[in-house]
Structure formats: C-alpha cells, structure tokens
Amino acid sequence: xxxxxxxxxxxxxxxxxxxxxxxxxxxxxxxxxxxxxxxxxxxxxxxxxxxxxxxxxxxxxxxxxxxxxxxxxxxxxxxxxxxxxxxxxxxxxxxxxxxxxxxxxxxxxxxxxxxxxxxxxxxxxxxxxxxxxxxxxxxxxxxxxxxxxxxxxxxxxxxxxxxxxxxxxxxxxxxxxxx
Numbered sequence: 001x002x003x004x005x006x007x008x009x010x011x012x013x014x015x016x017x018x019x020x021x022x023x024x025x026x027x028x029x030x031x032x033x034x035x036x037x038x039x040x041x042x043x044x045x046x047x048x049x050x051x052x053x054x055x056x057x058x059x060x061x062x063x064x065x066x067x068x069x070x071x072x073x074x075x076x077x078x079x080x081x082x083x084x085x086x087x088x089x090x091x092x093x094x095x096x097x098x099x100x101x102x103x104x105x106x107x108x109x110x111x112x113x114x115x116x117x118x119x120x121x122x123x124x125x126x127x128x129x130x131x132x133x134x135x136x137x138x139x140x141x142x143x144x145x146x147x148x149x150x151x152x153x154x155x156x157x158x159x160x161x162x163x164x165x166x167x168x169x170x171x172x173x174x175x176x177x178x179x
Contacts, residue, residue: 005161009159010132011132017121024139029137034105036057038102040084058077072138075141
C-alpha cells in the first residue's frame, strides 16, 4: 500500500457517512481559505516579491502533496494558486474587517465539520492523529476526483482499507475510566 493510500484510508475511516463527506466539501475549503487569509497578512518583501506565511504554507503543503501523488499535488497547487490572490485581497482589508472575516469563515468551516461528524458519530480524524489536518484537503480533492469517475482503483483500495480500519476502531472497547 502506498503512503497516499495509507493516509487517505486512515482519514476515510472517520469519514464513511456520505452526509459527513458532503459537509467536508464545504467545511475544509472554508477552513483552508480562512487560514490562507489569516497567514497572508504576515510576511516580508524579498527582491521585489512579497513572501507571506500563507505562500510558505502553500509551498510546503503542496510539496508534501506532490511527494504523495504527483497528480493530486499538481491539482492542489493549481487550486491554491487560484485562491491565493483572493486571500491576499482579504488580508489587505482593514485589521478589524480582515480579522472578523477570516475568523468568521474559520468558525463556519468548523461548524460544517462538526455537523458532519454528528452524522458520522465519530470524532474528527485529527483528534487521534494531527496528520489528519493536512490530509483533510487532500481527502476532499480525492473524493471530488472519485465523484468524477477518475482513479476508481485508488478509490476502491482506500474504501476497503477504511472499512477494515473502521471495523477495528468500532471493535475497541471504550475506556470509561478516562475523563
């Protein structure tokens, strides 16, 4: 199993309910965009080019995605490059408007996430593994690609492994002594 399959199936084990997946199509892009907006205001100029924290995060995350899968990484890079100018516009607003808009988008995104996990009846994946925070956007992209009928073999592998992992998670007894 490739690293991509391992990470996506681990994430998918927490996301088998279709309502949960649909809420993630809204929540995760909102959260990612809000983080871009919040971090686009921090930066410096170098040789006439503005380097923002958002740009650094985009480069690092897309580098990771490209390492996992060239095809998904290239699409993610294209998506981030398309949205980044809008994040810069939001970051250029007055301090109060930038902060309220960015934080508002962030909160709405998380509301969608938690509504989805209410349907799933499972906690978010990042609670058990922080890697879920960076895999979430890749999961949404993969699900969109699967809906388009592409990469069906990858989808099947991920779904098989996710169901096995979910069954193992559900079989674990809940420890009532921890609070």
